[in-house]
Amino acid sequence: MSADLESASIGAIIAQREFGPIGREDLQRYAHASGDLNPLHVDKDFARQAGFSDVIVHGMFGMAFLGRLIEDDIVKLQLLAFRATFRKVIEIEQTIVCRARLASRVNNTAVLSLEMLGPDDAVLIDGSAIVEFLTDGSQ
Amino acid sequence: MAIDRKHIGFSLPPFTVFIDREQLRRFVEAIGGSTDLAFAPPTFMKVIEGANGSSRAIVSALDIDLRRVMHAEQEFKYDAQIRCGDHVTVERRVIDIYDRKDGAFEFVVIESTMHNRDGVRIGRSTQRILVRNHVPGSA
Numbered sequence: 001m002s003a004d005l006e007s008a009s010i011g012a013i014i015a016q017r018e019f020g021p022i023g024r025e026d027l028q029r030y031a032h033a034s035g036d037l038n039p040l041h042v043d044k045d046f047a048r049q050a051g052f053s054d055v056i057v058h059g060m061f062g063m064a065f066l067g068r069l070i071e072d073d074i075v076k077l078q079l080l081a082f083r084a085t086f087r088k089v090i091e092i093e094q095t096i097v098c099r100a101r102l103a104s105r106v107n108n109t110a111v112l113s114l115e116m117l118g119p120d121d122a123v124l125i126d127g128s129a130i131v132e133f134l135t136d137g138s139q
Numbered sequence: 140m141a142i143d144r145k146h147i148g149f150s151l152p153p154f155t156v157f158i159d160r161e162q163l164r165r166f167v168e169a170i171g172g173s174t175d176l177a178f179a180p181p182t183f184m185k186v187i188e189g190a191n192g193s194s195r196a197i198v199s200a201l202d203i204d205l206r207r208v209m210h211a212e213q214e215f216k217y218d219a220q221i222r223c224g225d226h227v228t229v230e231r232r233v234i235d236i237y238d239r240k241d242g243a244f245e246f247v248v249i250e251s252t253m254h255n256r257d258g259v260r261i262g263r264s265t266q267r268i269l270v271r272n273h274v275p276g277s278a
Contacts, residue, residue: 019171026169033162033169034186036194038205050206051271059210060185064170067181072173082181083214 005074005110005133008102014112015073016099019065022057022092030061057090062125066114069098070129074112077131084114084127094119100129108132142236142245142270146201150232156190158225179221184264185213187221188229188251197231197249203270211246212267219261226256234265245270 004014027041036058039046047055063084070079090096096116103113109132116125163176163183172180188194198205221227235248251264 030169033165035189036185038208040206046206060182060213061170063213064172064180064182068170068172071181079181079217081214081216083212085212086210 005077005102005105005131006135010102010104012102014100014102015069016097017069017073018095018097019068020095022061022090022094022096024055024092027055027057027061027092030058034058034060036060052089055092057092059084059086059090059125062086062090062096062116063127065096065098066100066116066125066127066129069100069114070112070131074100074131077133079129079131080109081130082127083129084125086125088118088122088124090116090118090124096124103128108135141238141242141272142201142203142247144236146233147236148233149197149200150230151193151196153228153230154191154193155226155228156187158187158221158223158227160223162186163223176223181215181217183221184215184217184253184262185266187227187253188231188264190229193229193231197233201233201236201247203247207271209269209271210266211269212265214265216263217261218263219255219259221261225261227261228254228256243272245272 008014031037031042040050041055041058044055096118099115100112103111112129114127114129115123118124163179166183166186229251231249231251233247234250238245247268249266253262254260
């Protein structure tokens with residue numbers, strides 16, 4: 001797919017994939033694996049006290065899916081920078097779509113614009129990544 | 140309750156994190172990533188900087204109620220790959236505190252810098268957290 005980054009037109013979708021739905025057990029596993037034990041993600045009563053109807057997904061769990069999209073689906077690249085803005089709460093038990101578009105390209109460096117979309121195409125996360133890619137001729 | 144601006148510049152004592160293969164494997168499993176453990180996934184940097192309970196320590200030092208905290212934005216810059224067996228020294232500092240909407244929203248910006256044992260910088264992380272000062276049901 002690195003050839004795509006090399007030849008794709010600006011604005012083109014480079015990669016897109018569905019993730020989830022994320023359940024309570026996934027949140028428990030992520031909480032322990034990441035060390036982020038904020039009860040907002042695992043304790044429904046705490047989440048309610050914080051003003052939510054149920055536990056919510058860690059923003060970093062969502063960002064990890066965008067990271068997988070970049071690293072698994074766009075090969076032969078080196079990630080230089082990765083940014084995410086958490087626009088909306090990611091609710092549990094919903095399917096999300098991660099999408100990367102080519103925003104700009106100079107020589108072997110590309111900027112990707114990233115989105116995570118929830119139901120009704122609501123933008124849950126937007127962000128960007130700066131990547132360096134290997135062209136077919138390079139070693 | 141406003142966060143005291145005297146905390147701008149607050150830093151934690153540097154701490155060193157050993158990149159343990161088992162911990163990395165559990166993280167990769169939790170995010171559903173590939174089983175190739177040669178390099179850490181891009182968001183694993185958040186796990187490293189959060190080790191030692193450091194995120195909780197910052198929230199406590201600034202006297203912030205955890206129920207009011209949301210992760211608003213996250214940015215990583217990568218200078219070198221992070222591998223199993225690395226020892227990473229983390230320095231974390233509060234670089235800004237500001238508010239919006241007449242103090243209803245306060246933002247705290249925390250920057251982390253990570254070096255390996257040879258003193259080579261491997262990456263930087265900037266986190267923006269949102270503190271909501273009017274939560275339904277709270278005192």
